[in-house]
Amino acid sequence: MKKLLTLFLAAFLLSGALGVGKAQASAIFDMDLTNVGGNDYGYYDDVASITTSGFGFINQSFGNNNPYAFDEGDTFSEYSVFQQIGYKQGLYDNLQFSGLPANLMMFAWAESLSGYATNFEDGKFDYIFNPGSALNIYIGEYVTLDQVNAAYVATATPIASLLLLAGEGAGSDGYLDGEDTGTTRLLTTLDYTNTPSGIWSTDILGDLTDLSYPTYFTLFTTNTIKQYELYQTPNGAGFNAIAQSTGDIFVHPTPEPSTMLLLGAGLLGLAAAGRKMRKN
Numbered sequence: 001m002k003k004l005l006t007l008f009l010a011a012f013l014l015s016g017a018l019g020v021g022k023a024q025a026s027a028i029f030d031m032d033l034t035n036v037g038g039n040d041y042g043y044y045d046d047v048a049s050i051t052t053s054g055f056g057f058i059n060q061s062f063g064n065n066n067p068y069a070f071d072e073g074d075t076f077s078e079y080s081v082f083q084q085i086g087y088k089q090g091l092y093d094n095l096q097f098s099g100l101p102a103n104l105m106m107f108a109w110a111e112s113l114s115g116y117a118t119n120f121e122d123g124k125f126d127y128i129f130n131p132g133s134a135l136n137i138y139i140g141e142y143v144t145l146d147q148v149n150a151a152y153v154a155t156a157t158p159i160a161s162l163l164l165l166a167g168e169g170a171g172s173d174g175y176l177d178g179e180d181t182g183t184t185r186l187l188t189t190l191d192y193t194n195t196p197s198g199i200w201s202t203d204i205l206g207d208l209t210d211l212s213y214p215t216y217f218t219l220f221t222t223n224t225i226k227q228y229e230l231y232q233t234p235n236g237a238g239f240n241a242i243a244q245s246t247g248d249i250f251v252h253p254t255p256e257p258s259t260m261l262l263l264g265a266g267l268l269g270l271a272a273a274g275r276k277m278r279k280n
Contacts, residue, residue, distance in 0.1 A: 026218075026250035029208075030201050033100075036139060037157035041100055048088045050249040052108065052221070054145055056080035058241045060117070067236030074117045076127065081148045082108040082219075082245070084137075105142045108249075109153050110135045115167065127184075129167030135188055136161050161194035162217055181224045190215040205253050213255045221247030 028048055033041035056078050064073035084106035100106060115129040140156030165187045190200070192209045200208040200215070208215045228241040 029251045046089050051086045052082040053246045054082035056243045061238040063236040078113040079111045106139050108137050131165050133164040161191040162188035163191050164188050186219040188217045216252040218250045221245040
């Protein structure tokens with residue numbers, strides 16, 4: 001069964017295969033929030049993933065081939081909000097804790113996500129997200145998710161900026177009716193120019209913003225269509241939908257292939273030197 005996407009569905013990160021010819025298991029990482037915006041929000045070590053929940057608003061336009069029928073290549077737009085609700089420490093540990101004071105929250109915010117519908121088959125289809133959109137992570141005063149808007153975001157403290165690389169998923173059968181559910185994945189990379197240093201690190205690699213190669217983040221979410229509305233105008237038709245999501249964010253520091261080749265050559269050299277020493 002195809003993956004069902006619906007929302008921001010679309011935001012953060014992956015585990016295992018990363019695409020673009022690279023593979024890397026998700027990393028155990030640290031978040032240092034002791035000096036963010038002049039505040040001490042704590043230090044969190046050995047984090048396996050960040051758990052998220054939130055919602056997305058989707059507008060699906062009909063009209064690539066027929067203005068009144070949903071078809072191959074029809075475009076959609078979306079904006080989404082994800083609120084961090086805890087951490088998972090250790091890959092096999094389900095322990096979760098909020099970390100931040102009760103009056104604060106960490107959240108991810110994405111505006112103007114866009115993409116197109118494709119791979120129509122037996123009433124199902126895939127949503128493909130266009131790359132290049134930004135997903136930003138902030139700490140701000142605690143509010144309910146429906147209160148997160150551009151004005152509120154402007155008052156929050158940024159801790160990371162992510163650039164969307166790819167996304168995939170599938171819509172529900174037919175018109176996204178009822179309590180349809182599904183999953184999606186977003187792949188992003190850390191935008192070093194817009195991410196404060198000293199926040200994201202691993203014990204081995206140190207500050208991720210100091211690396212010469214990208215750090216990938218993958219967001220996996222389970223999504224449920226909570227509300228939808230078909231509309232028709234003289235110029236065409238479409239639907240608006242609200243999707244509710246929960247999921248996990250994973251971090252993947254991944255050297256470029258050339259870096260891995262150099263590292264491999266160095267290890268082979270060390271192995272050869274070791275054999276030579278043993279012979280002597």
